[in-house]
Amino acid sequence: MTMIACTINNGYPIVLAHILLSSTGRPESFSSPTISDNMMNYLSEDRAYYPSGLKQKISIIADNLCFAFSGFECTAKGFLEDLQRHFGSRTDIRVDDVMEFLQHYGLSELKDKLSFVLVLIEKVENGFQAIAIPGGHWSEQKTGVFDDNTVLGSGAEDFLRSADRVDSNYTPRPQNARDAIGTNLPLVGSILARERSQLHTFANHWGGGFELVFFDGEKFAHFDDICYVYNHGKVNEFDHMGLPVAFKVTHYPTSMGFC
Numbered sequence: 001m002t003m004i005a006c007t008i009n010n011g012y013p014i015v016l017a018h019i020l021l022s023s024t025g026r027p028e029s030f031s032s033p034t035i036s037d038n039m040m041n042y043l044s045e046d047r048a049y050y051p052s053g054l055k056q057k058i059s060i061i062a063d064n065l066c067f068a069f070s071g072f073e074c075t076a077k078g079f080l081e082d083l084q085r086h087f088g089s090r091t092d093i094r095v096d097d098v099m100e101f102l103q104h105y106g107l108s109e110l111k112d113k114l115s116f117v118l119v120l121i122e123k124v125e126n127g128f129q130a131i132a133i134p135g136g137h138w139s140e141q142k143t144g145v146f147d148d149n150t151v152l153g154s155g156a157e158d159f160l161r162s163a164d165r166v167d168s169n170y171t172p173r174p175q176n177a178r179d180a181i182g183t184n185l186p187l188v189g190s191i192l193a194r195e196r197s198q199l200h201t202f203a204n205h206w207g208g209g210f211e212l213v214f215f216d217g218e219k220f221a222h223f224d225d226i227c228y229v230y231n232h233g234k235v236n237e238f239d240h241m242g243l244p245v246a247f248k249v250t251h252y253p254t255s256m257g258f259c
Contacts, residue, residue, distance in 0.1 A: 002070040003155025003206040004057060006117050006132045007146035007163070010173045012180035013119050013130040013215055015058055016188065017068050018155065018201070019252075020208035023052040032208040033250040034196045034230075042199055049205050056211050063219035064121040065093050070153040071114035071136070079114060095122055095131050107135055115152045121215055130215065144168035145183060155206040162191055177216050181223060184212065189228060196230060196248075209252050226252045 029038040069076040115136025174180040201207025212223040233244035
């Protein structure tokens with residue numbers, strides 16, 4: 001009931017997470033940044049889960065370590081608190097440290113309640129390397145533009161299909177953090193545009209918008225105050241689109257609070 005993704009981008013990782021929360025109770029009304037109407041008018045009444053709110057699902061634990069989750073909120077919060085106690089004050093975290101922590105944690109007890117990805121930046125001789133360490137139910141795919149993709153949740157297949165449609169002939173591989181952000185934001189924009197026209201994300205219990213965390217060369221940081229402008233255009237019988245017109249602007253604030 002979620003979508004978490006990590007794209008490696010030639011060593012400049014981007015962690016993406018949708019912001020929709022779901023619950024078993026059906027609200028009388030619900031709207032999102034992409035859909036201003038009451039979405040309950042479009043969702044069937046026999047669903048197991050319904051949209052219930054918007055919250056962040058990525059947490060920066062240390063300068064070189066961040067955490068994103070899919071699953072039950074209370075389980076994720078407990079696991080995050082343990083991660084913060086173990087790693088929060090450290091500046092030299094290595095992949096062996098993370099693997100040792102996970103080995104002794106007892107993840108088997110959480111297998112039906114939590115999936116996650118830990119993204120670690122480790123120093124190497126010529127700079128740094130990005131390593132995605134997933135746990136639980138996840139999918140992986142390698143693409144020409146985004147390199148290795150690690151994706152969790154009910155929206156995993158949708159996200160991977162969207163990433164696979166990005167043409168590497170017109171989208172060069174990132175050479176720095178700015179390039180990585182510039183490559184991933186259009187991918188997010190294409191998902192949100194399709195979400196508004198088809199509601200495919202909400203039908204599969206994810207969507208509503210995205211938060212984005214990137215590595216700036218020294219530390220992880222949130223990409224804050226994102227604004228998306230939705231444009232509408234018509235395609236004629238010759239498959240040519242006229243001048244698109246902006247019809248909706250959505251703004252995602254600096255923080256919506258972690259789950």
